[in-house]
Amino acid sequence: MVSKDFVITTEEGLHMRPAGIVAKEMGKFESEVNIIFDGKTINAKSLINIISACIKKGAELTFQCDGPDEEAALAKVQELYDDNFGD
8 A cells, every 4th residue: 555645735626627537547547546534535536525525725635545556546646736636
């Protein structure tokens, strides 16, 4: 298992568009990918779960990846983060 902490910097947080990008991109990996936020574990492959978490600007969260392609999945999360999740 690999994990990394992030602070959301996009003005609108993980709203529909960036949440959709995260879910779509994480769905390409065989590994389990979760977001740990506010004491909850959120399936990062589920748009509905990400939206339901109401992740706002300034939120501190952890992406956890566990499986055969976990390193690649976490690298993709970093790439998405560096691109402000497409926002």
